Amino acid sequence: xxxxxxxxxxxxxxxxxxxxxxxxxxxxxxxxxxxxxxxxxxxxxxxxxxxxxxxxxxxxxxxxxxxxxxxxxxxxxxxxxxxxxxxxxxxxxxxxxxxxxxxxxxxxx
Amino acid sequence: xxxxxxxxxxxxxxxxxxxxxxxxxxxxxxxxxxxxxxxxxxxxxxxxxxxxxxxxxxxxxxxxxxxxxxxxxxxxxxxxxxxxxxxxxxxxxxxxxxxxxxxxxxxxxxxxxxxx
Numbered sequence: 328x329x330x331x332x333x334x335x336x337x338x339x340x341x342x343x344x345x346x347x348x349x350x351x352x353x354x355x356x357x358x359x360x361x362x363x364x365x366x367x368x369x370x371x372x373x374x375x376x377x378x379x380x381x382x383x384x385x386x387x388x389x390x391x392x393x394x395x396x397x398x399x400x401x402x403x404x405x406x407x408x409x410x411x412x413x414x415x416x417x418x419x420x421x422x423x424x425x426x427x428x429x430x431x432x433x434x435x436x
Numbered sequence: 437x438x439x440x441x442x443x444x445x446x447x448x449x450x451x452x453x454x455x456x457x458x459x460x461x462x463x464x465x466x467x468x469x470x471x472x473x474x475x476x477x478x479x480x481x482x483x484x485x486x487x488x489x490x491x492x493x494x495x496x497x498x499x500x501x502x503x504x505x506x507x508x509x510x511x512x513x514x515x516x517x518x519x520x521x522x523x524x525x526x527x528x529x530x531x532x533x534x535x536x537x538x539x540x541x542x543x544x545x546x547x548x549x550x551x552x
Contacts, residue, residue: 359539361540363543368527369545369546370529370543370544370545370546371480371529372543373540373541373542373543376539376540415479415480417541419540423470423482423541424539424541426479426480427479428479429479
């Protein structure tokens with residue numbers, strides 16, 4: 328079982344809709360989670376981190392963490408074509424960040 | 437804050453030559469720096485973890501004698517690809533972890549290497 332799993336997509340949503348990106352992890356001891364965005368040909372950039380169960384909002388982005396179910400999600404409200412990218416979920420622990428393979432999001436104008 | 441730079445942003449070299457890539461944390465001290473490689477349409481692959489003043493820890497399958505890593509200061513790490521071959525052509529990305537936040541990684545913009 329992979330440590331961090333994401334649906335590779337592509338996930339296509341119309342402009343203005345909510346995009347929902349999901350990630351599951353296998354290590355119950357994981358405490359910290361991160362979402363990165365990677366545009367094609369560019370390096371990843373940090374969107375947000377989440378450490379506690381529940382929701383964390385930052386602008387149009389909301390991260391959700393459920394440690395009991397071992398999943399973390401990222402919601403993007405009012406999706407824009409500029410949000411089209413690959414979104415990487417990562418978990419921290421005693422080792423370097425473990426990344427999922429990423430979900431490709433396509434926002435259709 | 438938390439800006440990481442890389443130099444050069446792209447490099448083309450002949451097979452058999454060595455290439456050095458620099459990674460700098462511009463506005464923070466980085467206790468740990470990481471080097472990744474990413475082939476087209478593939479996911480990030482961690483190559484090695486380096487801590488200032490100590491030897492890098494390489495991931496399984498990464499040749500330490502081919503990919504030399506030096507982390508001489510809290511703001512600079514270098515990756516040298518020795519005797520580069522066409523199969524080393526890839527996107528090399530570094531990341532750095534601030535001393536104040538040991539879990540968050542901030543990525544540099546990456547270096548695209550093409551070996552002819």
